[in-house]
Amino acid sequence: MRLMTMICCAALAVAGCSTVYRSSDVIPGSTDGTQVRVVPLTGETVIQANRAPYAPQSLPSAFSQSAGTGAGLAGRGVGVLPDAPSTQAGARNQQLVLNSPPPISPGAYRIGVGDVVMLATPSTGNTLEAISGLLAAQNSRSGYTVQDDGSINIPDVGRVRIAGLTIEDAEELLFQRLVEAQFDPTFSLEIAEFNSQRVAIGGAVGKPAVLPITLTPLYLSEALAAAGSVAAANIDVTSVRIYRDGQLYQIPLADFYSSPDLQNIRLVAGDSVFVDSDFDLNRAERFFEQQIRLKQTTLAARAQALSELNTAVSLRRNDNAERRANFEAREALGASDRDYVYLTGEVDKQTRYPLPYERQASLADALYDAGGGIARETGDVSQIYVLRASSDPREFGAVTAWHLNASSAANLTLATRFELRPDDVIFVAENPVTKWGRTLRQITPSLITTPVAAAVN
Structure with a gap:
């Protein structure tokens, strides 16, 4: 009995000295000019809370830009077909030999550069x-x-x-x-x-041309007709020569006219057809050389264009990387204007949680991702609050305390749907046992020192 009396006296003495343990709590009503309204979290009140307007901050454009958005280079490097060598009528001085190209089946059309x-x-x-x-x-x-x-x-x-x-x-x-x-x-x-696959037609034709390879097979007779047909007076000294993959094939015009199989020779991409009317192989070779130089020039121009594109992409990539690095450095130094939510009370770590960019954050995100989760031994899971001050200047001092009772684990699903707003304060109250324990730990030294002081007196 005497011990209990001493405990009560010590507690009153400590309380009289205003040193008794005090902890934060959410008190409904008006306190020190602050009007607090406690709203239990339910499915309906979560919808109500989420109606508060908020647009998450956006990352700088350097985080979304692609380095490969340069202007198109289609058509670059395409040269002009040189004029075909002139043809002259001449006497046939040797036998024209038929040397037709072997049958070829190129398969289905394959899409190429320039198409x-x-x-x-x-x-x-x-x-x-x-x-x-x-x-x-x-x-x-x-x-x-x-x-x-x-x-x-x-x-x-x-x-x-x-x-x-x-x-x-x-x-x-x-x-x-x-x-x-x-x-x-x-x-x-x-x-x-169709711009990627072509056949060149030159020599003694009505109009030298470059014909595209399309989905429809291109036959030798059709190609000659498209180039204005053969313009040779004497078929006995005229031949059609096809340059393909480094090989030169020859079809005498008389044989060409008399054979449907020769007329239906299928042409493929890269073929060069030259109609020679004076049996001069040198003139045909000059034509093929022109075609080769044209292709080489085209390839060189395309390689240069591709190099320019790669350089532009590299410069853009480096610029984006520098912009991102500068932004991240400002973030690390705290120089950027971020939106934060604050965690206090019985949490593992008193901290502030930065709201993410370009998306909404939930109450569950802050509790379980910010390193400030509910303290397992001291926190009261039935007393979790989100304190949100009114944005209306006419309601200065008005605070809404959204109350989550997580003593039922099913209610934690509400935390995943509750959207946070800048400057929200997440408060976890201490459980009653923790409050009494901390009070007793503060009183215990007084219980020891009070009898000693009385004995001395």
């Missing part, structure tokens, strides 16, 4: 339009040129390398990329312009 592909996506329309076929005429069509690195650049999707692929393979690859970018993959791929 223009078209992505046709169906637009909306009513049933009557679809039945009548009008919908096909209303398709949305977007053309893209295959650039020097073999890719096309689709907005919001990025660069897709399709050079060397058949149309079917390119459609499959584009389908996958559109699905990854969350776009409707309903489209058809067409080639609007």
Whole structure:
């Protein structure tokens, strides 16, 4: 009995000296000019709290820009076809020998640099339009040129390398990329312009030309007709020569006219056809040399253009990297204007949690990601509060305390849906046992010193 009396007296003595243990708590009502309104967190009140306007801060553009967004280089390095050597009529001084190229099957057309592909996506329309076929005429069509690195650049999707692929393979690859970018993959791929594969026609023809290889096979007779047909007076001294892969083939014009098989020789990309009317191999060789020089010049120009593109991409990449490094340095030094949420009370670490860029953060993010989670031994999981001051200047001092009772673990799902706002204060109250324990630890020294002081007196 005497001991209890001494404890009470010591407690009163400590309290009288204003040294008794005090801890923070959320007290509803008006306290020291602050009006506190406690709102329990439920599904409905979470929706209400999330209505507070807030736009997360955005990262600098250097974090989203791609270094490969330079201007297209399609068509760069394409030279002009030189004039074909002049032809002169001459006497046939030796036998023209038939040496036709072997049959060739190049397979399906493969997309190349310079080709223009078209992505046709169906637009909306009513049933009557679809039945009548009008919908096909209303398709949305977007053309893209295959650039020097073999890719096309689709907005919001990025660069897709399709050079060397058949149309079917390119459609499959584009389908996958559109699905990854969350776009409707309903489209058809067409080639609007065939610029990558060509055949040169020169010599004794009506109009020397360069003909494209398309989806439809190009035969020798069709190529000559497209170049204005053979313009030779004497077929006995005229031959059609084909330069292919370093080999020179010869077809006497008389044999060409008399043989459907020779007329239907299929031409492939890179072929050079020269109609010679005076049996002068040197003139034909000059024509082929011109074609070779043209291709070499084209390749050199394309290589230079690709080098320029790589240099521009490298400069952009370095500029973006420097911008990002500068921003990260400002972040580390605290020089950037960040939005923070503050954690206090019975948490593992009193800290502030920076709200992330470009997305909303939840109460669960701050509790479990900021290193300031609920203290397991001292925190009261039934008393978790988010303190939010009113943004209305007419309600200065008004605070809403959103109360989460996590004694039921199911209520923690509400924490994952509750969106935080700048300057929110997350407060975790201490449990009653911790409060009493801390009070007793503060009183215990008084229980020892009080009897001693009384004995001395």
